[in-house]
Amino acid sequence: MLGHYLKIISFYLIYLSLVREGIRNPVQLFYSELQKTARDLRESNNTKNRIFSIIAHDLKNSFNSTIGITNLMLSNSQRHDMSSQENLELIAMINSSAKSTYELLENLLVTVDSNMIYTVLRNLLDNAIKYTWRGGTVTIRITANRSLARIEIEDSGIGMSSEEIKQGHL
Incomplete structure (x- = not known):
């Protein structure tokens, strides 16, 4: 819905610009608008890529931590070098790492779900108007x-x- 209103506003602003310019150079005006839209799209894509890079980094760190702890537990258990207390501490670390990973994924899914809902609503409204x-x-x-x-x-x-x-x- 918001996207539709933004489209209407941008078309209205283009119309005002055309009227003010006396429609002297409408092709250049539309071309500059197209260039601005392309810049905005590139900026949005760069932001999205940075966000995914941060998320991937956080997920990798969490999984690497879990893998490292479980490798340590495996090697110590094969040599029978681990006390019950050490075992409990490592299990607590794994639990903490798993909770952090779960929370990160949950936040990501909420963001994706809200974006999908926004897209569906925008499409429904666009089609209703069209x-x-x-x-x-x-x-x-x-x-x-x-x-x-x-x-x-x-x-x-x-x-x-x-x-x-x-x-x-x-």
């Missing part, structure tokens, strides 16, 4: 309680036949 005739309506209803949110997007557009829905063209 396929609604001029003068039609698009209605968004949101209800929420402490544990559940319901978002409904309804439009007066052309809709889909029951055959299209059965075929999975959602």
